Amino acid sequence: MDSKQFREAAKQLVDYVCDYLDNIRDRPVLPSVEPFYLEKQLPDSAPEDGEPWESVFNDIEKLIMPGMTHWHSPRFHAYFPTANSYPSILADILTGALGCIGFTWIASPACTELEMSMMDWLGKMLNLPEEFLFSSRGNGGGVIQGTASEATLVTMLGARSQALAKLASSCSSNQSIPLDKLVAYCSTQSHSSVERAGLLAAITIRALETDENLSLRGETLEKAIKEDKAKGLIPFLAVATLGTTNSCAFDNIVEIGEICQKEDIWLHIDAAYAGSAFICPEYRHYLNGVEKADSFNMNPHKWMLINFDCSALWLKNRHLVANAFNVDPVYLKHDKQGQIPDYRHLQIPLGRRFRSLKMWFVLRLYGVKGLQEYIRKHVRLAHEFEAMLKTDSRFEIEQPVVLGLVTFRLKGSDELNEKYSKAINDRKQIHITPSRINGRYTLRFAVCARTTEQDDIKFAWNEFQTVASQILKENEQTTK
């Protein structure tokens, strides 16, 4: 395919994706295929000769679309939002064409420098303490990671390396410190990726109990640290969450931060979903306490219209992570080393795309106000759904609605709610995913798509009511 053919094909595809997104409500949000639906329709092997573009293009609708869960349907209410915007898709066209791999400054100065500036821009939008920004000309700065899982892992490895270095310098003997003495903390509500990072980094993770609001408190952490120290363990890291996946609960980072500072423990804050909301002054108070943290992470690829992957991680001292990762072959050295960061030291992979172009396009084309409006629309819609639930006594709301997530149940057993959730998804008109909160099977309704409007909330509510009537009737008949 040469540039002439590409110009034509790309324009055809641009029209196709616009039509797809404009008319996405016409498609059921969930597909009706069974496992291995695609294998049956695809050839066993790649073609020997190149095929014409039209064949490939036609197969999108024929083979791919029937197997899609439409994440950007306004009727998708599962998990958390995933970003998708036109400015971001534009930036990715440019990223693809430039195709640079920005592991060092010299590998493309623009790639490194735009990322530094964009992480500063976003840090300022969030009103992060100056120490987290490159503009402070200190040790701080931000880096784009692929996912919050990676951000947690990178942070854990930095903290682990720092803890081992401290221990080594305080030990007179040459004895090696076994990793199994180290312990990190999160809460029972933390994302599964924290437990996973512990598995990978060979670190013990203790998931601490939360209070009645599903919030991890300082005294709980303090007690755990005391217990572990008494056992001869070495606490070195706490991961606090702002906006948990289960229920959008907030750990008390003011209290936790104080304990971490007192105990000289690394505090990492995971605000993967909720972090985007902190660009609105009325939600910024949830971030109070971040000044006591060592690292902070949020995902613009969730709720800030920057397409996956773009997970923003800020570090107060980026050198602590760089030191943990430091490997320096001659083929990666360059003249300006040390004058400006080389991002390869701040991530697990070596290679990296020019992802800050997406941030630049989205921040400029929407502006801060445009992004704030978008966040506020989602929160408003979530409250509208909450208000609908309150009009129907068959439902109970599980946790207070703070941002764009509503957790609720049909009054009744876990079994009933499980059946209910399945019935909703089986109709494929809307899509939700469940959770377990305080031991109870709970439904989660997240406002997800960029184009979700009031009518879509009404549509979903109608589904919930209709299916509730069916399920409760069936349940009544079974009980009889």
Place this chain on the structure above:
Amino acid sequence: MDSKQFREAAKQLVDYVCDYLDNIRDRPVLPSVEPFYLEKQLPDSAPEDGEPWESVFNDIEKLIMPGMTHWHSPRFHAYFPTANSYPSILADILTGALGCIGFTWIASPACTELEMSMMDWLGKMLNLPEEFLFSSRGNGGGVIQGTASEATLVTMLGARSQALAKLASSCSSNQSIPLDKLVAYCSTQSHSSVERAGLLAAITIRALETDENLSLRGETLEKAIKEDKAKGLIPFLAVATLGTTNSCAFDNIVEIGEICQKEDIWLHIDAAYAGSAFICPEYRHYLNGVEKADSFNMNPHKWMLINFDCSALWLKNRHLVANAFNVDPVYLKHDKQGQIPDYRHLQIPLGRRFRSLKMWFVLRLYGVKGLQEYIRKHVRLAHEFEAMLKTDSRFEIEQPVVLGLVTFRLKGSDELNEKYSKAINDRKQIHITPSRINGRYTLRFAVCARTTEQDDIKFAWNEFQTVASQILKENEQTTK
């Protein structure tokens, strides 16, 4: 930005990137900026109000281009090739618009299933043993990772988990096995990411000496294993490389595979660059021995025209990796679990883009023959450059040219060659990166861009000769 504005902007940008790639020879391959060039020109913070598309579009040429190292210039000969093709950029437009996060089958059946089929297609193109493919309906299968670094880390964690499980089952006591007893092997020529994976996974890595061809041999590995076992260590993994970064050397995987089987050690093969060449029957013999490996990795995003990121990893027993990573929250469960793989178990992050679309577009639009031709063109051009070097007695070729990489030196000291390499890059007409081979500072000339042609090789050779004359003259004058 709505779909109407996007249609227009995208078409404008498509034309821009075509013009950029069509006329890329007009730009110096390396930029002339100093660190912080961009910060000085960008506003301190994001705009409050959204800006018009034209402002952003105009800034691409004004602010970004002056800071670009043009990786897809036919005059870029640094590192290794990075893929860039029109079919791949097309696929990314679709990936962006669909915007699904395919961590489980239900999160988008098409995303999981197309990846399974594409990994099988590519596995067949490479003539991988049937056990590595999903179509065998056994334990094997392929997964797209972000980078070879991630593939190595994932594999190391799988192997570590398997080793610990074996030890636990053979120990009668409840004693925990300290990680520092485990040892993995690579060679002194392995990529820095192997050492790095060891740091992350808290595993000791021994880099073994190679033979005169920079190839790791079976007897070297066997000797190391014997030594380590005698010290009470537990060898569990060997990472062999096909096509090293330094010199495109090949470890002897037939010999290594035999030792690994005898010693019950996981063998991982990293063919990040060279792997793409194995789709040509004349190079497939380098892969003989893969049948003894447990995992095999190559990067279509290097030399197979599939844009970054797309690193292909095949496992003979994918469950060994899945078991190492297994964390199973209720919000990720679904009905069809167990019937078909959930890719989240085979990677470090949770989220993942619909990357197999790129493979599908590229494999179909080029066809196997088209991709073979592309590989052969690069190898032919490398040999043409080798032939040019041989005509000039001032140069010596360091290692035999096998694929698209030529390693060579100016006859003389390391200092001379370092000065030479710097002078070449300072002129910004071509770009190369150095290496250290057998302790000597060596130049690497890689054929990289999709559009590199014979005239570009002649252009580069002219640069090398011109600068050699200058440097040797300067050197002579200094010596006098």
